[in-house]
Amino acid sequence: xxxxxxxxxxxxxxxxxxxxxxxxxxxxxxxxxxxxxxxxxxxxxxxxxxxxxxxxxxxxxxxxxxxxxxxxxxxxxxxxxxxxxxxxxxxxxxxxxxxxxxxxxxxxxxxxxxxxxxxxxxx
Amino acid sequence: xxxxxxxxxxxxxxxxxxxxxxxxxxxxxxxxxxxxxxxxxxxxxxxxxxxxxxxxxxxxxxxxxxxxxxxxxxxxxxxxxxxxxxxxxxxxxxxxxxxxxxxxxxxxxxxxxxxxxxxxxxxxxxx
Numbered sequence: 001x002x003x004x005x006x007x008x009x010x011x012x013x014x015x016x017x018x019x020x021x022x023x024x025x026x027x028x029x030x031x032x033x034x035x036x037x038x039x040x041x042x043x044x045x046x047x048x049x050x051x052x053x054x055x056x057x058x059x060x061x062x063x064x065x066x067x068x069x070x071x072x073x074x075x076x077x078x079x080x081x082x083x084x085x086x087x088x089x090x091x092x093x094x095x096x097x098x099x100x101x102x103x104x105x106x107x108x109x110x111x112x113x114x115x116x117x118x119x120x121x122x123x
Numbered sequence: 124x125x126x127x128x129x130x131x132x133x134x135x136x137x138x139x140x141x142x143x144x145x146x147x148x149x150x151x152x153x154x155x156x157x158x159x160x161x162x163x164x165x166x167x168x169x170x171x172x173x174x175x176x177x178x179x180x181x182x183x184x185x186x187x188x189x190x191x192x193x194x195x196x197x198x199x200x201x202x203x204x205x206x207x208x209x210x211x212x213x214x215x216x217x218x219x220x221x222x223x224x225x226x227x228x229x230x231x232x233x234x235x236x237x238x239x240x241x242x243x244x245x246x247x248x249x250x
Contacts, residue, residue: 030212030214037208041201048167048170052174052182055174055181059174072164079161082154083161110164113169114172116175117171117175
């Protein structure tokens, strides 16, 4: 028998090992996205469907380029951690780990691809 | 005791044993919309990459995004993002300790659904 009380296990940073970091990240990124998303929808929504020259001109300007990069990063990292939470709710064991690793890889690949495209257009 | 049932605890939402309610449905819809939005993000990133690559590649991506299929995906994504947007604000409100009584929570749920349609209509008109 182990002399470990329920309280002892919950003390400090708890079962996750990172305390409330995950929850706080979701709150902070949600506030950021609440400001970014409306502007992003306007800029990118307007650009979709316009000509190639217009799209290149739009994303060569600082505001659309920085806004798109920021929204992409904040949005996909918000997805990354949100998807992890969903996986932890419905899967366990090796499947849980594999799915979380897949989501992390997908997230960083998406961000890197978007940032590369933006840099290539803007610079 | 502390060692009871470690590791093999039941997985979180016991979807099959609860009667659907406004609060649970508006919550699961937040998760569904949030996770589904990655498809739209990947589409837009691919479109950006195509624009950065060449005029021909851009024509292909732009053609797909503005086809009837692309338009449906983007329209549903707009509805999804506005729902997730409003439900996220509701979540911040809940987290601050407000609106947690059942009547208010249900009203806020309907508000998110109605509001997402209104904001989608505005987006379609403006953009």
